[in-house]
Amino acid sequence: xxxxxxxxxxxxxxxxxxGVSMNVSSGETVALIGPNGAGKSSLLNTISGIVRPExxxxxxxxxxxxxxxxxxxxxxxxxxxxxxxxxFGEMTVLENLQVGETALHGRAPTYRLQDVxxxxxxxxxxxxxxxxxxxxxxxxxxxxxxxxxxxxxLLLLDEPSLGLAPVIISQVFDALAELKAxxxxxxxxxxxxxxxxxASDRAYVIEQGRIMKSGASMDLAKDPEVTALYLxxx
Amino acid sequence: MLAQxxxxxxxxxxxxxxxxxxxxxxxxxxxxxxxxxxxxxMTGAMVAFYxxxxxxxxxxxxILAILASGALSVLVEIVCFRRLRKTGDEEFxxxxxxxxxxxxxxxxxxxxxxTQVLRFPFETFPxxxxxxxxxxxxxxxxxxxxxxxxxxxILGYYVYRTAFGRRIRAVTxxxxxxxxxxxxxxxxxxxxxxxxxxLAGAAGVLVxxxxxxxTFLMGEPYLxxxxxxxxxxxxxxxxxxxxxxxxxxxxxxxxIAYLPSGLTDTIIFASLFLILLVRPHGILGKEDAGxxxxxx
Ligand SMILES: Nc1ncnc2c1ncn2[C@@H]1O[C@H](COP(=O)(O)OP(=O)(O)OP(=O)(O)O)[C@@H](O)[C@H]1O
Ligand SMILES: [Mg+2]
Numbered sequence: 001x002x003x004x005x006x007x008x009x010x011x012x013x014x015x016x017x018x019g020v021s022m023n024v025s026s027g028e029t030v031a032l033i034g035p036n037g038a039g040k041s042s043l044l045n046t047i048s049g050i051v052r053p054e055x056x057x058x059x060x061x062x063x064x065x066x067x068x069x070x071x072x073x074x075x076x077x078x079x080x081x082x083x084x085x086x087x088f089g090e091m092t093v094l095e096n097l098q099v100g101e102t103a104l105h106g107r108a109p110t111y112r113l114q115d116v117x118x119x120x121x122x123x124x125x126x127x128x129x130x131x132x133x134x135x136x137x138x139x140x141x142x143x144x145x146x147x148x149x150x151x152x153x154l155l156l157l158d159e160p161s162l163g164l165a166p167v168i169i170s171q172v173f174d175a176l177a178e179l180k181a182x183x184x185x186x187x188x189x190x191x192x193x194x195x196x197x198x199a200s201d202r203a204y205v206i207e208q209g210r211i212m213k214s215g216a217s218m219d220l221a222k223d224p225e226v227t228a229l230y231l232x233x234x
Numbered sequence: 235m236l237a238q239x240x241x242x243x244x245x246x247x248x249x250x251x252x253x254x255x256x257x258x259x260x261x262x263x264x265x266x267x268x269x270x271x272x273x274x275x276m277t278g279a280m281v282a283f284y285x286x287x288x289x290x291x292x293x294x295x296x297i298l299a300i301l302a303s304g305a306l307s308v309l310v311e312i313v314c315f316r317r318l319r320k321t322g323d324e325e326f327x328x329x330x331x332x333x334x335x336x337x338x339x340x341x342x343x344x345x346x347x348x349t350q351v352l353r354f355p356f357e358t359f360p361x362x363x364x365x366x367x368x369x370x371x372x373x374x375x376x377x378x379x380x381x382x383x384x385x386x387x388i389l390g391y392y393v394y395r396t397a398f399g400r401r402i403r404a405v406t407x408x409x410x411x412x413x414x415x416x417x418x419x420x421x422x423x424x425x426x427x428x429x430x431x432x433l434a435g436a437a438g439v440l441v442x443x444x445x446x447x448x449t450f451l452m453g454e455p456y457l458x459x460x461x462x463x464x465x466x467x468x469x470x471x472x473x474x475x476x477x478x479x480x481x482x483x484x485x486x487x488x489x490i491a492y493l494p495s496g497l498t499d500t501i502i503f504a505s506l507f508l509i510l511l512v513r514p515h516g517i518l519g520k521e522d523a524g525x526x527x528x529x530x
């Protein structure tokens with residue numbers, strides 16, 4: 001479904017991606033784990049068209065989206081939930097969700113308002129509340145819900161657990177499991193490797209702009225190197 | 235007498251609101267001070283004047299003025315700001331390039347008008363005075379107040395109640411997140427500049443009619459006031475600009491009526507200073523307004 005080939009990205013001379021190849025098949029949840037500054041967000045942003053690559057290609061369902069502008073990429077149904085919970089703070093929860101519909105560009109919605117509220121009931125309760133006044137966990141749910149309103153065929157999630165309390169993290173990941181069960185294809189970026197490997201089918205380990213390892217999440221969770229570097233003493 | 239002055243003040247406030255709403259809208263979405271806004275306002279007045287002079291009806295002049303000013307404003311954004319925004323240096327650079335655009339527009343207007351004061355033909359707007367409750371109101375004043383209120387309501391509806399408006403507010407809040415939601419920011423910018431220019435153009439026509447005097451430099455004092463108004467209201471805030479326009483229009487009208495002439499501007503800018511001492515971010519301003527880099 002998504003095929004990234006030999007992607008190179010640099011920011012004014014500093015190489016962030018040094019030839020990354022990876023792929024995601026329909027219905028899979030794929031995790032991308034790695035330390036700070038490894039290039040995880042750079043990869044998502046290049047797929048999404050926020051960052052232009054130096055070389056390499058991004059194919060989505062037989063279409064070439066390399067270097068396409070961000071709003072054009074959403075037309076294909078590739079939707080990113082960026083890191084840091086970027087809700088539109090001055091708008092209500094409902095208005096945030098309505099903005100999400102822009103990404104449909106006339107495609108049929110895959111999640112209607114009520115479907116989204118079924119996944120995140122708290123948002124229905126808070127629908128008229130200013131998004132900026134939600135708690136961190138609620139904001140994270142809102143940005144995921146907002147992307148769902150755009151009819152994602154592939155959902156890119158950048159560190160959804162960042163800065164959230166463990167109880168809230170498990171709520172968010174329960175919701176992701178529900179979405180996965182409904183057949184949504186997900187590319188999940190996480191620093192919390194344990195979490196990411198539990199939630200995904202396959203995973204890639206990225207370090208300094210290169211894919212170091214890849215494989216089934218269950219196998220990677222037992223890999224001695226991965227355990228030592230990313231899973232601590234577990 | 236006081237009631238009469240308050241009424242006059244309301245009409246002045248309406249014009250200020252039309253002018254400064256666009257100014258603050260643009261600042262809110264791009265953190266750019268568009269100093270060509272006064273020239274765009276003047277263009278509205280000129281277009282209406284030449285339409286009437288060419289034999290067209292005033293309503294046609296009014297509509298053409300709104301369309302032309304809106305289009306000019308879009309052009310200014312594309313020429314002056316769009317490329318500059320890619321460099322990330324638009325806050326300061328934008329001020330310079332919009333001064334340039336303003337100069338170009340006013341110079342063209344100076345040529346076209348041969349540096350003359352232009353006056354609408356007699357009775358372009360019928361001189362009718364209504365009297366009630368001891369107040370005198372001209373039909374022109376009623377038209378100005380009505381036009382201002384209707385245009386402000388249309389703007390409010392557009393920004394706060396439509397999908398287009400939601401996209402404008404989304405881009406204002408966070409351009410990156412908005413792009414990831416399928417919004418094309420350039421299209422949103424064009425819409426915003428069109429609205430801003432159209433309102434300014436409408437204000438230009440109203441002022442041209444009210445004073446029956448149109449010159450290529452007529453935008454300058456309004457630009458100055460708009461500055462004060464959006465600082466007072468809170469940079470980028472629509473309700474703030476409305477409130478501040480009301481305060482300014484009233485204070486100005488009342489000081490002209492009751493105090494020695496020449497004190498007006500002193501009082502206006504002194505009160506601006508005092509209000510900012512108490513509320514440094516303006517009446518309805520947010521702390522981070524004006525801080526572009528913290529926002530991205
Ligand atoms: N806009 C930018 N300008 C310059 N350098 C950048 C920019 N964005 C990222 N970088 C650099 O590129 C490298 C990869 O950054 P990236 O944000 O992709 O890492 P990440 O894996 O997402 O890290 P984190 O886990 O901290 O989010 C880093 O060295 C970073 O400093
Ligand atoms: Mg990151």
